[in-house]
Amino acid sequence: MPLRRGRVGRPGLIGTIARTAVVAGTATATSNAVNRRGAQRAAEQQAYAQQQAPPPPPQAPPPPPAPSAGDDTVAQLGKLAELHSAGALSDAEFAAAKAKLLG
Numbered sequence: 168m169p170l171r172r173g174r175v176g177r178p179g180l181i182g183t184i185a186r187t188a189v190v191a192g193t194a195t196a197t198s199n200a201v202n203r204r205g206a207q208r209a210a211e212q213q214a215y216a217q218q219q220a221p222p223p224p225p226q227a228p229p230p231p232p233a234p235s236a237g238d239d240t241v242a243q244l245g246k247l248a249e250l251h252s253a254g255a256l257s258d259a260e261f262a263a264a265k266a267k268l269l270g
Contacts, residue, residue: 243268 251261
């Protein structure tokens, strides 16, 4: 049996296409790895910066409600009267709420 040797010299079309595919695939994989590593470093730096930042100052409490106007007081007294007539408020509760509203 004679020993048959493969093609000697430059690779054929299939060999060139295969080599190009390997080079392109390697370049893509390397580029993706570099991009992932950069994103990971950026995330680590951001997390470190957040840890080092001082906590935000506490928020100021909301301002107290403005004193009620005359129309508002009348409306509230009307609601109290409705609740009292419906039986939701006793006489003592109605009197205390009315005194608080007017006083």
